[in-house]
Amino acid sequence: MKYPRRLRTYCPRCVKHTEFTVSQYRKGKDRSLAEGNRRIERKREGYGGQRVARQRRTSKTTRKQIVMIRCTVCDYQTSRLGVRLRRLEITA
Numbered sequence: 831m832k833y834p835r836r837l838r839t840y841c842p843r844c845v846k847h848t849e850f851t852v853s854q855y856r857k858g859k860d861r862s863l864a865e866g867n868r869r870i871e872r873k874r875e876g877y878g879g880q881r882v883a884r885q886r887r888t889s890k891t892t893r894k895q896i897v898m899i900r901c902t903v904c905d906y907q908t909s910r911l912g913v914r915l916r917r918l919e920i921t922a
């Protein structure tokens with residue numbers, strides 16, 4: 831799907847329509863010392879099989895793509911679109 835790089839839409843902070851820049855959301859890097867990761871590591875320690883299932887294969891062939899939009903006037907950022915797409919193209 832194609833999406834414009836710039837668009838005019840309502841900004842709740844400016845309380846009017848302004849120009850927004852569009853970018854694609856990307857997941858941040860996982861922290862290995864986060865509580866959830868430490869918990870899973872603790873469960874995997876020692877003998878006794880897998881207590882937390884490892885995801886080996888997924889049936890989905892697409893991902894939910896999220897578009898981030900940022901107001902060029904006040905820098906307010908919000909997200910848009912969480913639709914399953916094979917590819918998201920941000921065009922000029």
Ligand SMILES: [Zn+2]
Pocket residue numbers: 841842843844848901902903904905906
């Ligand atoms: Zn704004």
